[in-house]
Amino acid sequence: MPLPSTGPSDPDRLSVLEALHSTPARRYLSARPIADDVLWSILDAAVRGPSGGNRQAWGWVVVTDPTVKGRIAAWYREGWQRAYGVRRAELQNAPARDVGLGAAAYRATEHLAEHLHEAPVWVIPVLRDAAGSTDPRLGASIYGAVQQLQLAARAYGIGSTLTSFHVSHEEAVRELLGLPESALTMALIPLGYPARGRWAQPKRQPLEQVVHWDRWDAHRPRD
Numbered sequence: 001m002p003l004p005s006t007g008p009s010d011p012d013r014l015s016v017l018e019a020l021h022s023t024p025a026r027r028y029l030s031a032r033p034i035a036d037d038v039l040w041s042i043l044d045a046a047v048r049g050p051s052g053g054n055r056q057a058w059g060w061v062v063v064t065d066p067t068v069k070g071r072i073a074a075w076y077r078e079g080w081q082r083a084y085g086v087r088r089a090e091l092q093n094a095p096a097r098d099v100g101l102g103a104a105a106y107r108a109t110e111h112l113a114e115h116l117h118e119a120p121v122w123v124i125p126v127l128r129d130a131a132g133s134t135d136p137r138l139g140a141s142i143y144g145a146v147q148q149l150q151l152a153a154r155a156y157g158i159g160s161t162l163t164s165f166h167v168s169h170e171e172a173v174r175e176l177l178g179l180p181e182s183a184l185t186m187a188l189i190p191l192g193y194p195a196r197g198r199w200a201q202p203k204r205q206p207l208e209q210v211v212h213w214d215r216w217d218a219h220r221p222r223d
């Protein structure tokens with residue numbers, strides 16, 4: 001698959017395969033507003049995604065209130081600081097690589113942590129009856145839909161990142177958003193028109209290395 005160019009932002013011109021190959025995490029976002037009809041269209045694409053037994057035990061909290069964003073963004077920054085901020089010296093010079101955050105991705109992640117509240121819209125996908133679940137596959141009933149949301153956004157030229165640093169303050173977030181006790185936030189997705197960067201093909205480990213034929217560790221070259 002050839003590397004995509006900057007990619008069209010007209011949803012009618014972007015093929016599904018091109019979108020799949022050109023939707024990296026976009027962490028430099030402008031504050032330019034997103035029109036309501038575009039937002040509805042993105043959410044409408046998200047809820048076409050799969051869930052076990054088609055239960056759709058989800059809710060999609062759209063956050064635009066600056067006060068709410070400001071409070072959650074502060075909690076997010078704390079989570080970021082604890083997990084990655086403390087490793088700044090080590091990671092800010094890390095070489096680009098297929099696995100893990102290289103220096104550029106580290107800087108972008110740091111930028112997002114500092115500017116999260118500026119993204120015009122956040123979507124927080126929520127699963128009901130998920131808090132306290134011990135099912136390791138629980139997320140399968142929402143992350144497909146989350147990916148659809150990100151791909152639909154990309155079709156409109158809107159960047160996004162699946163983020164999670166807010167989860168160290170899950171209780172506080174739940175209270176602030178008025179979520180039911182049994183609900184769990186599954187991500188926080190800032191949406192915005194990109195201010196920097198490209199719709200580049202995400203770097204991944206070599207395909208032949210991660211594909212196993214009939215049994216584990218049986219690899220084949222790609223013809």
Ligand SMILES: Cc1cc2nc3c(=O)[nH]c(=O)nc-3n(C[C@H](O)[C@H](O)[C@H](O)COP(=O)(O)O)c2cc1C
Nearest residue numbers: 023024025027105109112161162163164165202203
């Ligand atoms: C479960 C999960 C949690 C993530 N949490 C964060 C986060 O809190 N902040 C962030 O900037 N990116 C977060 N990411 C985005 C990943 O860093 C990103 O998907 C990965 O580096 C690949 O990026 P690429 O598609 O641009 O190559 C998360 C992704 C997943 C799947």
